[in-house]
Amino acid sequence: MSEHEVTTYDGCVHALKQPALRQSLYDAAAIMMSDVLVNLHGQEHRARRLVEGTIFRKDVFLKYEKTFLPRTLDETIRPFLEAGHGDLVDIGYRVMMNLTVDFAGIDRPERSAEETGELLRLLKEFSLAPALGQSLEDDLEPKKARIREAMGEFDTRFLTPSRRRREAMLAEVEAGRMEKEELPDDVLMALILGQEKLQMTDEQFLQEGIFYMLAGAHTTIHSLAHAMHELFEWLDANPQDIALLKDDPYFIQRCVFESLRLHPSSPVAKRRALCPVTLAQGDEVPEGDEVVVNMRAANRNPEFFGDAPDTYNPHREVTRGKMPYGLSMGYGMHACIGRNLAIGVEPKPNSTPEDHQYGTVPLIVEALLKFGVQRDPEGVPKKDETITRITWSEYPVVFKPDEALI
Template sequence: NDCEAALKNNDLRQSLYDAGSILMEKVLVNLHGEEHKSRRTIEGLLFRRSFFRLYEAEILPPLIEATLARLIDSDPNDLKDISYRIMLHVSLSFSGIDRLLGTDEESEELNQLLIRLGQAATLGQHTGDEHDRLVANIESAINEFEVSYFGPSRARRELLVARVKAGEMSEQELPRDVLTLLLLHQDKLNLSHRVLLKEIAFYYLASAHTSVHSLTHCMYEIFSWLNVTGMPVAELLKDQLLLQRCVHESVRLHPSSPEAWRVADVDTAIPNGCNLKAGTAVVIDLITANRQPEVFGEDANKFNPNRARPSARNPTG
């Protein structure tokens, strides 16, 4: 309850990524209040039900099939690597970054950029003495991303948006991605080149790393559970609802970030009677919250897709 109240408290602002400001400053997840609302309202125009249907029904199945077909004979096959190969394409496509060559070398370069950019999200948790080297590495990754990918992708979309504004083509013909949407609404948002670059780099890393993490845990949990229960894979695949419950259950047990961090923007309180002075740091322990027996049942620590759904709670925690 306390975690939920803290997450819903608008006086607490995001602070998990403060140390990664080199990339994360002014990106959606770090915005607060009106600034957050106005950017989110526009970006939300992309993430409609029809968009997810398109991905689920038309884009993902052939992409996964083609990726697996290429890897089927490689040995060893690592699930994390396979997931990155799939998410690379999906994340670029969501974000609005064009692949210019489509070669394996380009995929490898983009994959390396993804890993280097991703370091920005966890800089705050770095405990070693490599901080300055990491920051320099992230900075050069941002610059490479800008020159090789973001710049050409922005230029192409700007031409298309100009044609829409001139009445030469319809909005429906535009690419469906975050970058196009932001360019289309630049008159309201007025984002600088640097902020646009960071926002798109953030989308690229936020969609990929989280999904790869979740998918890898999920496959491990599902196959372990099938081993214990003796249920054949084919039977599970026929039961789409159970399959979805498996995904929810795995995301609950393995949140993409074990903690959420917030800081009080002004003096505030949460319903357990805890008063927070402005500037107080709040750590929300998602792993523990998602395994509360009072909410999820006595076996909350276990993967059990058949568990009774907690009332008025998200099954994913």
């Protein structure tokens, strides 16, 4: 079997739209991701996406932006503000983990520091799974054993109690003792409401619960760390743009879009041919061969992204009809279902700051700037050297509210 790489923007779009190409990027992570939404194909994928799509609505997203995110930010960042310093990666993990588990439907009855720490520990164990296929290590069994153990702990302490509570609430609704509108707006509740149609097993519920916790927190902190680094670098070189942080309500979001274009969470997508397929460039892909969709290369196409597409420029003019963040959130049937929650929507000519959906990453960037975040002059950011994907493992910062740029 052979690999066929696609690097052009239009070629990648064509490949990502082909129903005869199934997701294969996470095949190495099957122990935790074999039956999650991103790995399903065909009718099974459509059915689950339709069920989960019932809560991926603008009104729900705005509620999280305006209600849950400010509270989570305040709770999570306060200790770091009091200390005057912290690690951006650690802070991002804590903020996004707390926000994501709420959206996924994972209850935190204690809401204690110990409980948050336990979820964070499990999240970091889960993050080993999607990187298995990118690992530079020869023996992956120790990591797989850690993942299996973490899955069991998560199921016992968090997933199963959360599921049983929602099933009990649904029973109350069906008995007429509770209004349906009182049910929580989260992924787990949506799956329970759609269970007659989906017929999910306990293992599938477990995998899906972990997947949303992982996708919402782990991949988002990847985007947050890159966004902050690129913004620090840009403002150092272009201090005149500091004024835009206050004067242009959409500037920070555009900064995030540009960083995401350069640093997609998954630089490539991989698809396995279920039958012979012809790619846009004319290559014939036999059944069983793998197609590597190089989104990092596509995002740097000068035809659509202008001069110096390998560099960061939040003022970049993008060809009309192309997304400013390129293909970093996917395309076609497997486009990120939580895209609008993570990065918001592109501002329209009639957008107003009051009703615009910014996304959690731009709002966290804004909040950090308001708290006076700066790079720690005595710290050294470090990248993760254990995988091929470029991501930050440590990023020391300090907080100086008196010097805040916003």
